[in-house]
Amino acid sequence: MRFLSTHGETLLTALAFLACAYGCVYFVIVQRYGAAFYALLGAIGLFGALMNFLRNGDLLIRLRRMREEQRAQGFDS
Structure with missing residues (x-):
């Protein structure tokens, strides 16, 4: 379960990228509109x-600042 909590976002991003790439390539080769659905779905996933x-990233910056403040106050972790 810890693996999914730490790497779940990366896995979902990779799946969204693969769906988008598959849809785009399939649409270019076969030119069927069903593939456009995969491309659109993947693009929405990539945007998310x-x-x-x-x-x-914003949360990580905040956490880093909090750690620096704690170190400055003498609460070393």
Whole structure:
């Protein structure tokens, strides 16, 4: 369970990227509109993953600042 909590976002991003790439390549080769669904679904997944990454990046910056403040106050971890 810990693996999913730490790497789950990365796995979902990889799956979204693969769905987007599969849909784009399949649409170019076969030119059927069913593949466009996979491309659209993957693009939505990638957008969500990007937004989540940006939000988590902000959280990581806040955590780093909190640790620096604690070290400055003498609470070494």
